[in-house]
Amino acid sequence: MTRIWTAIFLTVLSVGPALADPIEGLWRTAPDDHGDIGYIRVEPCGATFCGTLERAENASGEAIQPDTIGRLIVWNLAQEAAGEYEGRIYAPDRDKEYMSRLELSGDAIEVNGCVLGGIICRNGGNWTRVQ
Secondary structure, X not given: OHHXXXXXXXHHHHHHHHHOOOOOEEEEOOOOOOXXXXXXXXXXXXXXXXXXXXXXXXXOOOEEOOXXXXXXXXXXXXXXXXXXXXXXXXXXOOOEEEEEEEEEEOOEEEEEEEEHHHXXXXXXEEEEEOX
């Protein structure tokens, strides 16, 4: 009987990660205009996803404490197609918000942001999965 309960317990524990969306996790950003990188934690926010800046490093890899730690960097991310998400993104290096399009491929996300209905766009580089 103990083996059955152990098997059920282990099965229940393994279901959570299997249900996680592929975009969930900790992501390392591409360097910004100043060479700084951020670590963004993406997780569910209601029916969509959002990502919060957990930590940052300068171009030398040293930890920095910008006032944007804890700020939402991406929000209202909704999956539009397999591996494609649209929402909003904040660029701390320019202090601007953009409409965003994130394309997930394995452990990398290509990030793009646009203003004026997509007329002016900025490539935010590729983010890589940390965990």
